[in-house]
Each structure stands twice: as structure tokens, then as C-alpha cells.
Amino acid sequence: MKKIAGIVLALFAAxxxxxxxxxxxxxxxxxxxAQAAEYSHGWRExxxxxxxxxxxxxxxxxxxxxxxxxxxxxxxxxxxxxxxTGTYPNQYTRYYAGQLxxxxxxxxxxxxxxxxxxxxxxQKLMAVVMEQxxxxxxxxxxxxxxx
Numbered sequence: 001m002k003k004i005a006g007i008v009l010a011l012f013a014a015x016x017x018x019x020x021x022x023x024x025x026x027x028x029x030x031x032x033x034a035q036a037a038e039y040s041h042g043w044r045e046x047x048x049x050x051x052x053x054x055x056x057x058x059x060x061x062x063x064x065x066x067x068x069x070x071x072x073x074x075x076x077x078x079x080x081x082x083x084x085t086g087t088y089p090n091q092y093t094r095y096y097a098g099q100l101x102x103x104x105x106x107x108x109x110x111x112x113x114x115x116x117x118x119x120x121x122x123q124k125l126m127a128v129v130m131e132q133x134x135x136x137x138x139x140x141x142x143x144x145x146x147x
Contacts, residue, residue: 027051027105028136034128035140036063036121040147043071045118047125049100051133056104059097061122063089085114096122105130121145 028051035046043063050058063071071077072090082088092115099109105126111119128143 027054027056027130027133029053030133030136030138032129032132032138033140034125034132034143036125036145036147037142038145038147039066040117040121040145042066045121045125045145047097047100047122047129049129049133056101056133059101061093061097061100061125063093063118081114087112087114089118091115092118100126105133117147121147 031048031050033046033048036044038044042065044065045063046061048060049056065071072093074089078088078090092112095112096109096119103109109119109123109126124143124145128141132138132141
């Protein structure tokens with residue numbers, strides 16, 4: 001009987017320590033989305049992250065128009081922006097998303113030249129989506145990105 005009680009106590013302690021460990025990461029498992037409350041120049045930016053085992057494992061940062069078409073897929077927009085600023089949506093959205101994934105929401109992400117407006121939106125959306133992941137609130141949050 002003492003042996004069984006010891007095993008139960010050990011399992012309880014292990015479970016408690018595991019729970020404490022995941023709580024320390026601060027992020028709850030699930031999908032979380034923050035999107036701009038308003039369209040800017042016909043596009044509404046958003047970030048969706050997936051958290052598993054307390055870590056961000058997937059990040060999507062992009063923008064969509066009213067019909068749901070994704071900004072990074074718009075070849076004409078890409079060419080016009082590339083010619084005007086030296087960057088384009090598929091480049092900067094991947095960069096910002098990759099930095100969020102790599103840094104796990106910690107540390108500074110540098111702005112890309114030519115995508116500073118989107119950088120400002122990204123920073124606001126990222127702050128909200130990280131807060132949602134900490135709370136475990138998977139509702140889509142609309143964010144005033146100032147555009």
C-alpha cells in the first residue's frame with residue numbers, strides 16, 4: 001500500500017511540475033487571430049498563430065480584401081509595390097511572420113524598408129494576438145491599427 005501511495009504521489013508531483021512548466025511559458029495551446037478593425041487601401045491585415053505545448057509553431061501574417069483575396073497573391077500589387085518601395089507583400093509578410101515565430105513574441109522585430117506602415121500594423125496585431133494566446137482566448141480580436 002505504501003508503494004502505491006508513493007507512486008500516486010510521484011505521479012501527482014510530476015503532473016504538478018509539468019503544469020507549472022507550461023504555465024511559465026505563458027502561452028496556451030490553440031489558434032489565435034487578431035485582425036485590423038478597418039480596411040486600409042482595400043486590405044485588412046491579420047495575424048493568426050498556432051500554439052502547441054506552450055510555443056508558437058505557426059504564424060500567418062497577411063492581408064485580405066473584402067472578397068477574401070490574399071494580398072500576397074496579388075501579382076499586380078506586388079509589382080507596383082516592388083517598383084515603388086523595393087519590397088512587396090509576400091516578402092515582408094514572411095519576414096515579419098518568421099521573426100515572430102523565431103523570437104516567440106520576445107524581443108524586437110526590425111522593420112523592413114518600404115514596409116513601415118505594415119510594420120506598425122504588425123506590431124499592434126502581434127501584441128494583441130500574444131495577449132490572446134496568454135489568456136487562451138481564441139476569439140478573433142479586431143484591432144485599431146490606426147489606418
